[in-house]
Amino acid sequence: MSLYCWLALVALVPMTLSTEPGVKVRLTAKGLEYGRQLGMAALQEKLKAIRIPDFSGKERVSGIGKVRYSLSNINIKSVGLPTSAVTLVAGTGVKMSITGAFISLHGNWRVKYLFIRDSGSFDLDVRDLSISATIAVGRDATGHPTVSSADCAANVGSARVKFHGGGSWLYNLFSKYINRALQRAMEKQICPLVTKAVSDMNPRLQTLNVLAKVDKHAEIEYSMVSPPAVSASAIDLNLKGEFYNIGNHQEPPFSPKAISLPPQVSNMVYISLSAFTANSAGFVYNRAGILTQDVTDDMIPRLSPIRLNTRTFGVFIPEIARRFPGLMMKLVVRTSKDPFVSFEPNSMTVNATGTVTAYAIQPNATLTSLFVLNLETSVSAQVFLSGMRLAGAVNLNRFDLTLGTSSVGQFRVKSLDSIFEMVLKVVVIPVLNVQLAKGYPLPALRNMNLLNTQLQILKDNILIATDVQFTG
Incomplete structure (x- = not known):
């Protein structure tokens, strides 16, 4: 999975290590x-x-x-x-x-x-x-x-x-x-x-997806971390809401914060998804070593004047054109730290730290490292419901590049901003949004559908207010 595919996923996700839940579900009187x-x-x-x-x-x-x-x-x-x-x-x-x-x-x-x-x-x-x-x-x-x-x-x-x-x-x-x-x-x-x-x-309650598969790498656990809390007005279910590598449940070095639900009663069910779950996803995918994205020239639009080859990069870094004339190039983007997601009212942001390694592709297909850049990037997400899954799309907020190591001498990294902005916006973000549209499963019982749904991004959590209907 690419770094930016994960950023698309993590921008959608809600979180647990302690008995605090990562996801809270409230059943109202309605x-x-x-x-x-x-x-x-x-x-x-x-x-x-x-x-x-x-x-x-x-x-x-x-x-x-x-x-x-x-x-x-x-x-x-x-x-x-x-x-x-x-x-x-x-x-x-x-x-x-x-x-x-x-x-x-x-x-x-x-x-x-x-x-x-x-x-x-x-x-x-x-x-x-x-x-x-x-x-x-x-x-x-x-x-x-x-x-x-x-x-x-x-x-x-x-x-x-x-x-x-x-x-x-x-x-x-x-x-x-x-x-x-x-x-x-x-x-x-x-x-x-x-x-x-x-x-x-x-038997119907047993169909709650306490372990829901997300993709071939990860699953999310929705088991209850404490007995249901029954008040005079609602029943609250505290769910774990934590991502794990399939077959390897390792706890992250952080815990969920307490979740509070607003006193709303106009819908049947309220689902609060915390930022912890998203960050547990970052922990899982980063530990698995799959937050990488390979970018090659065939992924660049044909009409673009910018190509991933030593001619284009040689304009900004002459040593590349002199030592590696006429070669295609490859960029490899990978994370160096666990990405971090944060929720603010009406805003969801994912910040990631990584590297970009540029290679020249030799005639025999071997790769020669040219330089490594340090990458700081931020994306914002719009989220929506697709059936019983939370899905969305992302936009690039900002990115910052600094030089890590170079085998082609010193150069002005800022001069490459236009190239990397094009790569991110034209190649990576569209691929990311395809993955994002697949979404990840919400906690649900079999044959359960959502009706009259509203979604809000609040401080530290996403709130879904919905009615439900069971078929069969």
Whole structure:
């Protein structure tokens, strides 16, 4: 990877060594409401799985005598959860409450009294069902968020059975005995199904990309560095947000600063990406020794009067033209220190220190070193979202060249500024922006899309305010 390709990447990136996060994600009450809608749909499907086993009993009915009955093939016809709410419980998680729910079931009945046997079907209407559950939010050993059912209570307000067929007009007289039995059977099944619905959310949470591949050299870790922080208004997730060489996780010699999120609630989710992550990327790529860029004449536009050959450079450095006439040249740009990124309000800047080595290409393709320049450069970045990736483009702010070593004598380095400015602007920056457009992955769950997104560059971090939508 070239130096300037990295500068494009690092200008986009957000950071951790300690328990301070490099990335912070906040789920607001609006996001929680969207989660409630998804959760109610899932719970409604779970409640459709209620299965009341066949059961039988006997009751003495006034004016009739002892009646033996059995109910079988009891199946759900419909489930309604018309009124539900979720609220945050500070320090714990989420409180879910459902009121006015109803369930309709259908089954078969069979009775025996005296010497009479009869059978038919029945409908059961469960009304005024209420459910209250607390969902604890935590993290697992891999840094994924988790949810679990902390407590649950269910109450069936009424369960009314209506018999059809046979002498059902008679059997409806003792339905109150059956109502109580069915009501108890329903209440026993609801909380286990709620617990299962909550547990079934964890496979989706496991899709958080705690280790997201950036390219063939690097990956970014989004594991949680501390348990979720639950307040009365939001849930905050503290993510590591650190770049690593693939297969070699080495910590940088610096740590992230504390991240604070502004008290905004108009969007579902807020993602704060710190400067630490960008600087961890610089550490990773520089240690890997891949922050280099080779520049040859075939990368220069054909119509440019400036060529990478000893004739062009010989105008400014006569010794080159005298000792190496008629040869093509090659420039190699590489970093000598870890590049550094900084965020200021509405501004992102990357400063890099490196060298530029100029070579003459001999007829046998060997390289002869001509001179080495010290390079100080600064680029600014414009960032934007492309799907679930943060992407952007860069512009050259400034560069400064000083002479390091030379085998072609002393010369005025300033005289070469126009050549290197052209190389940077015409060759390096466009290549850089192609890489930048690929972006790097944001923390996300599977099938998650961003909507109504706004992006701000603040002091020491990038803030993304967004709504989310899940597909599938």
